[in-house]
Amino acid sequence: MALHPLHGLVEQLETQPIIFIGGKGGVGKTTTAAALASYYASQQQKTLIVSTDPAHSLGDVLNVRLNNETTVISPYLDAIELNPDVIVDEHFAQVERTIKAYANPDMMPKIREHLRLSKSAPGAQEAAMLESMCHHLVEAADAGYEHIIFDTAPTGHTLRLLVLPEMMGAWTDGLLAQQRRQAKLRSVATHLDSHNQKNSAQKNDVANPFAAKKSDRWEQAVSVLEKRKQLFRQAGLLLHDRTQTAIVLVMTADVLPLAETKRAIEQLEDSKLMPTAIVINQLISTAQSDEFWRRRAERQQHLLQDIEQSFTKYPLYPIYLQQTDVRGTDALSALLSV
Amino acid sequence: MENENTSNNIVNVQPLENTQPWWQRFKSGLNEFYHAPYRQTMARAARDEEDFFMLLMFAESLGIDNPASFYTLELQPLFLENFHEWHTRMGMDRCPFDHVGCC
Numbered sequence: 001m002a003l004h005p006l007h008g009l010v011e012q013l014e015t016q017p018i019i020f021i022g023g024k025g026g027v028g029k030t031t032t033a034a035a036l037a038s039y040y041a042s043q044q045q046k047t048l049i050v051s052t053d054p055a056h057s058l059g060d061v062l063n064v065r066l067n068n069e070t071t072v073i074s075p076y077l078d079a080i081e082l083n084p085d086v087i088v089d090e091h092f093a094q095v096e097r098t099i100k101a102y103a104n105p106d107m108m109p110k111i112r113e114h115l116r117l118s119k120s121a122p123g124a125q126e127a128a129m130l131e132s133m134c135h136h137l138v139e140a141a142d143a144g145y146e147h148i149i150f151d152t153a154p155t156g157h158t159l160r161l162l163v164l165p166e167m168m169g170a171w172t173d174g175l176l177a178q179q180r181r182q183a184k185l186r187s188v189a190t191h192l193d194s195h196n197q198k199n200s201a202q203k204n205d206v207a208n209p210f211a212a213k214k215s216d217r218w219e220q221a222v223s224v225l226e227k228r229k230q231l232f233r234q235a236g237l238l239l240h241d242r243t244q245t246a247i248v249l250v251m252t253a254d255v256l257p258l259a260e261t262k263r264a265i266e267q268l269e270d271s272k273l274m275p276t277a278i279v280i281n282q283l284i285s286t287a288q289s290d291e292f293w294r295r296r297a298e299r300q301q302h303l304l305q306d307i308e309q310s311f312t313k314y315p316l317y318p319i320y321l322q323q324t325d326v327r328g329t330d331a332l333s334a335l336l337s338v
Numbered sequence: 339m340e341n342e343n344t345s346n347n348i349v350n351v352q353p354l355e356n357t358q359p360w361w362q363r364f365k366s367g368l369n370e371f372y373h374a375p376y377r378q379t380m381a382r383a384a385r386d387e388e389d390f391f392m393l394l395m396f397a398e399s400l401g402i403d404n405p406a407s408f409y410t411l412e413l414q415p416l417f418l419e420n421f422h423e424w425h426t427r428m429g430m431d432r433c434p435f436d437h438v439g440c441c
Contacts, residue, residue, distance in 0.1 A: 095411045103415035111414055118411060127408040167406035175413050175420075188380050221412040228409055 002308045002316050006338045009248075009277055009317045010039055016246040016276070017141060018238060022153020023250035024260050028281035028319070030057040031326055031335075032250050033151035038329035039336045041077035045146040050136055051081045052129060052152045063328050074329060078145075082132055084125040091128045092119050098224050123157075130157045131228070134235035153264060154239060154247065159271040161236040165229045172225050176218060239273070246276035251307075253280055253300040258307060265311075278311055280304070281319045 013019055013036065021033040030053065037049040051058035051066070058081055059066040062073060066081035073079050092115055099111055118124060133150070140148040238244045249264055251257040265275055286301060288294040308316065319335065326335055358366075425434055 092411075095414075098412045099415055104419075107415055107418060110418065114414060114418075115411065118408070124408065131409070164406065164409065168409055171406045171410050172413065175410075175416055218413070218416060221416075224412055225410055232409075 004315050018245040019149045020247045027250045029250050030151045033149050034061045035332040035335045037149050038332040042333045046076050047147040048078045048145045049149045087132045088128040126157045138234045165233040168229050248277050250279045252282045253303045277315045279317045283318050283320045
């Protein structure tokens with residue numbers, strides 16, 4: 001049997017600083033993530049759990065109201081619910097601050113308008129969230145966390161992390177090089193213009209005060225961009241280091257989740273990422289007195305065979321359905337002590 | 339020799355007045371003779387390079403997906419200035435796209 005006892009999951013992930021818990025809605029991502037976080041915290045390993053779910057599932061599971069700031073759950077457990085609206089507002093406020101420092105004041109209304117449009121454009125919230133996730137990812141170790149756990153799979157925008165630094169560089173360097181070339185060529189043309197008596201009288205050589213001024217203007221923006229590029233580069237490296245990052249996929253023993261998990265694995269492998277383990281949640285014990293439930297349990301067991309055959313490369317961990325909802329760190333911790 | 343013309347406008351052609359001594363006028367004429375052809379080449383080279391890059395930014399304006407552009411919004415003013423200069427030079431008085439906002 002490729003099914004492993006649940007406690008093995010905890011041991012397998014013990015040395016992983018970064019853990020992503022992925023899976024479709026309703027399969028038990030948040031519960032699994034919170035259970036792992038609670039367990040490690042109970043073992044006095046300082047843990048941060050980060051949720052990107054707009055439906056506040058994490059807060060519900062922990063019985064605590066969470067927000068975009070770090071909330072202390074227990075001495076070794078902190079939790080954050082990333083709020084896309086707050087994050088996107090902060091991002092654009094910072095962009096506007098940077099721009100104000102060097103842009104022509106006459107252009108500010110137009111720039112603000114453009115920023116307003118960009119903010120509501122599709123993908124803007126995801127992009128801003130990704131940057132926020134990267135900050136947490138990269139700063140977790142220095143902040144003293146032994147584990148940072150995300151209740152989301154690294155898919156979509158996250159998988160672009162590897163190419164983002166290069167693309168940003170190409171775009172930025174292109175814009176700036178263009179500007180400098182322009183200024184330089186313009187200055188040469190100007191220098192050749194004998195009618196421009198004033199300038200030529202002041203200049204002794206080819207150095208163009210106009211070009212120098214332009215690059216000084218962008219310096220602040222360039223340094224902000226450079227920092228952002230570095231952030232993405234570091235995050236990308238961490239994500240692709242299997243000794244740093246583990247990706248756990250959660251599913252239920254059903255036909256659609258099986259297909260979805262296969263797809264998710266394909267997508268990850270395309271980006272050169274490999275899942276570390278698969279959790280099969282909400283299993284029904286086969287010892288059932290009721291005929292209806294016995295049938296359901298049997299059906300799941302059949303599917304389990306399909307699942308084992310489909311995922312031979314990865315350790316599988318079954319979690320059985322509980323009588324009541326699992327809420328609060330004690331119950332969550334206990335879930336994994338089986 | 340003091341220059342009577344106090345205009346800051348680079349583009350205006352300064353008429354050679356009779357107030358200048360003959361040798362200065364001759365010197366200006368020689369300057370023009372040697373430099374005029376190169377000036378046009380340099381200006382054209384500047385335009386060509388910029389035009390190519392403007393095409394890239396045009397694609398950006400058309401909404402062709404570029405994930406990097408969201409993370410480089412700090413350079414928006416630079417983009418706007420370049421774009422405005424470009425479409426003006428292309429003979430379009432007003433911005434071809436409403437949403438770009440340079441006009």
